[in-house]
Amino acid sequence: MQTSEELVKSLHPLEVRVLLGFTENQIIDAAALETSLGYNRGQANQAISWLSQKAYIEEVDRNTVTRYELTALGRDYREHGTPEERILRVLATNGPMSMPELSSSLGLENRDTGSAYGALSKVGAVAMDGDKKVRLVDAEKAGAVKAVRALLDRTHDSEILEAGRLASDELAVIGRISRKRGAGSAAFRQAETEEVRYRLTAEGLRMKQLLVGAGLTGEEIGALTPQMLREGNWKNRRFRAYNITLPPGRVLPGRRNPYCEYLDHVKNKLVSLGFQEFDGPLVESEFWNSDALFMPQFHSARDIHDVYYVDNPRHAKAIEEPYLSQVAQTHENGWETHSRGWGYDFDRDFTRRLILRSQGTVLSAKQLPTAKVPGKYFGVVRCFRYDQVDATHLADFYQTEGIVLGREVNLRTLLGFLEMFAVELAGATEVKYVPGYFPFTEPSVEVHIKHPVLGWFELGGSGIFRPEVTQPLGVSVPVAAWGLGIDRMALMHLGLDDLRELFSSDIENVRLRRAE
Amino acid sequence: MPKIEIQQDALFAYVGRRYNEDEFVELLTCAKAELDEPADEQGMMKVELNDTNRPDLWSTAGLGRQLHAYTGGSAPAYTFFSTRDSMQPYGDRRVVVDADLREIRPYIAAFAVSGAGISQVLLDDVIQTQEKLCWNYGRKRSSIAMGVYRSDLIEYPVRYSAVMPDGLRFQPLGMEERLTPAEMLSRHPKGQEFGHIVEGFHKYPMLLDARERVLSFPPITNSADLGAVEAGDERLFVEMTGTDLPSLLIACAIAACDLADAGYDIHPVQIEYPYDTPLGRLIVTPMYFQEPVDLDTAHVAQVLGAELSQQEIMNSLKRMAVSASANGSRVRVMPPAYRNDFLHPVDVIEDVMMGNGMERFTPLAPTEFTVGRLSPVEEFARRVKTNMVGLGYQEMIFNYLGSYREFIGRMYPPEQHDVYAAELVRIANPMSESYAYLRGSILPHLLGAESISAHAVYPHRVFEFGKVARAEAGDNYGSVTLETLGVLIADASADFNLLNQDIAALLYFLRIEYELRESGDPRFIPGRAAEVIHNAHPIGVFGELHPRVLENWGVMVPCAAGELFFNSLIESR
Structure with missing residues (x-):
């Protein structure tokens, strides 16, 4: 319920002036507002509409009002004379003329000249003489x-004449020169409208008192x-108070995508922990995608049904040496890594096969x-x-991956990093480590965290790169590798439950999306 | 990663005690296993095994063996393994290999089994083990296929032969007719599924007994006569054929140890090759062929970050059912007969870690200092994004894969489809037409967004900063990845000038000097598209999208759009 003060504030100046300008039982209608307050018709109708909605004015009666509006033809008559007037004028000046002469000198159709002549001759103002000339009588x-x-x-004052203000003989005259429809050939168009008259209600009178009390004008x-x-000239004047509780209009601001902002947040965190960001091409070779990670070429995850192969071209021209040879030998017999290798013939054509990279670890390698x-x-x-797209699988998606190289890298410092990620990136309240399996790390550890909202879940996988991965690529110190499943946290952060929504194309949906 | 179904009671019998669900989940971590579905009313549960190099865990007996050892039980001693130096007695059980198989499917391993009548639960488990071994470890039967038979019906020596595709007829399991091997490939369901493994050879592998009766057509199917096994059978013959001898011997060892754990006697079989194998021409299987691994305690400390004594290392390995002994300052490790995953000492060190339990290793905060830094692409992208947001644009993010229809069909006039399609990176094995190309432009995705967003209040001002890829013959990989800004204004008043002023503002703040040149890009209205030229090279295009393009996308408002490629600018920074 609005207070009286708020009700007063919510009034528009157009309403205020009506309330102040009229007294009890005085008739309020558009014409009255035009006359006494100087409103135009639009303002008058607007004020009446608002006031009656608020029940500050009430209907007294309603009448059908007939109006005659001047047409373009009527305007022409007014400025240049009706055909009858012009005939009288030209005959007075030029003396008798034949009908065709009259038509051509007045620029009228013969038919119009004819009917005007008919009207004039009927009352005896003009007459036709013996040699067929019209003369003024x-x-x-x-x-x-x-x-x-x-x-x-x-x-001249108003192009609209109201029937109520015309005398009965005038009404008879205007009736002859007006039409209801198809008024192009008449001087006036006859229109009927319903006019409602109002007066102030008790509530309206109360508001009037409040306005007076507040000193508003x-x-x-x-x-x-x-x-x-x-x-x-604002000095010594008052400002109209606005109703500040009205709902605001909608803006369409430029803004970041909330999922991208989340990815930025993750990147910023990792940079703050001393990590340098890497990047790379979307198209990769089997060599970097899997061979360099010591995944044997017959590994089940390298099946045709797991990786997207590129069709044009199918193979890279070359793979960087000496890495190709060192990796190939490592697969075959372990090379210098003290591994026995996988013991098969490394396929140097297959390793050049181009694919869309299937794991972020490619860039780590x-x-x-x-x-x-x-x-x-x-x-x-x-x-x-190569996955069927659904709420939990996408054909393309982000993986967050990284490595740490250093003499201090071992299982316990790896756990130290995982703990740091769990707390800094995921807000974990508890952390648990369990043995894991990844083809390129040994030992391998999964980190499970207890999240304040999501409960226990697997945050990521990690491990120490196998010597068969690092040494052929020229690295002699231990390398910890890790990957974090951040999309689950991104979904929670954005209040979503479907991975496809992260890449939504719906502009309105993205516009309105907010982070938690 | 394989998932197996396990009878809970059978598993706990192997482990030696029962566990509640929470304890069990915890215990499973020592096998890198997860409880996928807890036991149902029949006591069946599903367990997922994560280590693809530990097929010995993919059965009730195998998983039970690991859990038994981990909880303090002793590893069973298997006495039926032959080694390089000593063969176990094999009696008359021989398999003779045909010389032609050398190029087709060269290896076979086998053993016989006797004991009490096999129960249905055990039979189901054996069949599951067979499937998992052959599918996951044996690469869908191409490197390992396994068959089980009633040995009473078989007369030794068994012959592992190569026969002509129409060389004989036999009745396969599950069919009434007698078929030739060639007919089986086209008509038997397993022939249709696995026929490709042998189809290219002029002869097919065939297992026959001394009386020329067919046991099976590896790796396709068993015969109905000798290859049908039922609950209650007391004597079995188990064989495996394949292309890789070590993995075949591992699979053979796993099957033999599982059956031994179930209480059966294992009877070795001699395989006689007419050609050389890595282990000679006469092999008695099951065979132990693994080499010992010597573990340096200093290496263990370096990898695990904790000093463990020789004894601690041996104790932890014992909990992983791995036998080890002191060898000077080192630890000599004998891989179990059913495991071949110790490629490098680090593999053993992981077992030491697991045998200790993870709680033995406390996290250690890293101390080595390194400088954190965003990539040059990311630094640049953020400047672009900040400017675009300031200019009133909303950021979008799209998937990178799409269809020919989106990328070409809706964008270009039909007569130019081939020219522009050649610029795209095409996927050779798309799963669906919807994801068959890597995008070469962001515009189709922006139009896709516009096409489903007519309900959103206008104007629409959207952008994405992301990657696109274009075919590039000169590149080593045949394509280049471009760092791209795509932008689109959709509105009744969207026109060239509106976008032009935003591009001008963006490039001003990025300090990129440029000039515009009229573009003939057919995606835009002729005369209302500009190529952006920087240092005499085009770095982008923008303009009013052609109504043909808008119509193709079902877009009913004018759109000004374009994209800028920033690689050269990022690299020169």
Whole structure:
């Protein structure tokens, strides 16, 4: 329920002036507002509409009102004369003329000249003489012409004549020169409207008292303009108070995508922990995607049904040496890594096969030849999987991966990193480590965390890169590798439960999306 | 990663005690296993095994063996293994291999089994083990296929032969007719599924007994005569054929140890090859062929970050059912007969870790200092994004894969489809037409967004900063990845000028000097598209999208759109 003060504030100046300008039982209608308050028709209707909605005014009666509106033809008659007037005028000046001469000198159709002549001759104002010429008899007898002229002249003030303000003889005249429809050939268009008359209600009178009490006049300053500031005429005037509780309009701001912002947050965290970001091409070779990670070429995850192969071209031109040879030998017999290798013939054509990278660890491996020691690197990497797309699988998605190189790297410092990620990135309240399996790390550890909202879940996988991964790529110190499943946290952060929503194309949906 | 179904009671019998669900989940971590579905009313549960190099865990007996040892039980001693130096007695049980198999499917391993009548639970478990071994470890039967038979019906020596595709007829399991091997490939369901493994050879593998009766057509199916096994059978013959001898021997060892754990006697079989194998021409299986691994205690300390004594290392390995002995300052480790995953000492060190339990290793905060830094692409992208947001654009993020229809069909006039399709990176094995190409432009994705967003209040001002890929013959990989800004304005008033002023503002703040040149890009209205030229090279295009393009996407408002490629600018920074 609004207070009286709020009700007063919520009134528009157009309403205020009506309430103040009228007294009990005084008739309020559009015409009255136009006359007494100087409103135009639009303002008057608007004020009446608002006030009656608020029940500050009530209907007294309603009447059908007939109006005659001047048409374009009527305007022409008013300025240049009706055909009858012009015939009388030209005959008075030029003397008798034949009908065709009349038509051509007045620029009228023969038909119109004919009907005007008919009307004039009927009352005896003009007559046709023996040689078929029209002559003026007595202009004074054309009383109807004068009556029409009187009506036309009245339209100088308002082009609308109200039937109620016309005398009965005037109504008879205007009736002959007006039409309800198809008024193009008549001087006036006849229109009927329903006019409602109002008066103040008790509530309206109460508001009036409140307005008077508050000292409001409806003349308060609305918008403060540069002109007012320049001229200083805002001084000693009051400002209209706005209803500040009205719902605001909607803006369409430029803004970041909340999922991208979350990815930025993850990157910022990792940078703050001393990690340097890496990046790379979307198309990769089998060599970097899997061979360099010591996944045997017959590994089940390298099946045609797990990886997207590129069709054009199918193979890389070359793989960097000496890494190709060293990796190939490591697969075959362990090379110098003290491993016995996988014991099969490494396929040097297959290793050049081009694919869309299927795991972020590719970029970790590619970083190794140029990595610094000690060094920490990470990437938020777009990966592609041969998966049916649904709420928990996407054809392409981000993996967050990284490596740590250094003499101090071992299982316990790896756990130290995992704990740091769990707390810093995921807000974990408890952390648990369990043995895991990844083809390229040994030992391998999964980190499970207890999240304040999500409960226990697997945050990521990690391990120490196998010597068969690091040594062929020229790294002699231990390398810890880790990957974090951040999409689950991203979904929670954004209040979503479907991975496809992260990449939503719906503009409205993305516009309105908010982080938790 | 394989999932297996396990009878809870049978498993706990192997482990030696029962566990509640929480304890069991915890215990499973020592086998890198997870409880996928807890026991149902029949006591069946599902367990997922994560280590693809430990097929010995993919059965009730195998998993039970690991859990038994981990909880303090002793590893069973298996006495039926032959080694390189000593063969176990094999009696008359011989398999003679045909010389032609050398190029087709060269290896076979086998053993016989006797004991009490096999129960249905055990039979189901044996069949499951067979499936998991052959599918996951044996690469869908291509490197390992396994068959089980009633040995009473078989007369030794068994012959592992190569026969012509129409060389004989026999009745396969599950069919009434007698078929030739060639007919089986086209008509038998297993022939259709696995026929490709042998189809290219002029002869097919065939297992026959001394009386020329067919045991099976490896790796396709058993015969109905000798290859049908039922609950209650007391004597079995088990064989495996394949292409890789070590993994075949591992699979053979796993099957033999599982049956031995179930209380059966294992009877070795001699395999006689007419050609050389890595282990000679006469092999008695099951065979132990693994080499010992010597573990340096200093290496263990370096990897695990904890000093463990020789004895602690041996104790922890014992909990992993791995036998080890002191060898000077080192530890000599004998891989179990059913395992071949110790490629490198680090593999043993992981077992030491697991045998200790993870709680033995406390996290250690890292101390080595390194400088954190975003990539140059990310640094640049953030500047672009900040400017675009300031210019009133909303950021979008799209998937990178799409269809020919989106990337080409809806964008270009039909006569130019081939030219522009050649610029895209095409997937050779798409799962669906919807994800068959890597995008070469962001515009289709922006239009895709517009096409489903007519309900959103206008104007729409959207952008994405992301990657696209284009075919590039000169590149080593045949394609380049471009760091791209895509932008689109959809509105009744969207036109060239509106976008032009935003591009001008963006490039001003990025300090990129450029000029515009009229573009003939057919995606835009002629005369209302500009190529952005920087240092005499085009770095992008923008303009008013052609109504043909809008119509193709079902977009009913004018759109100004474009994209800028920033690689050269990022690299030169």
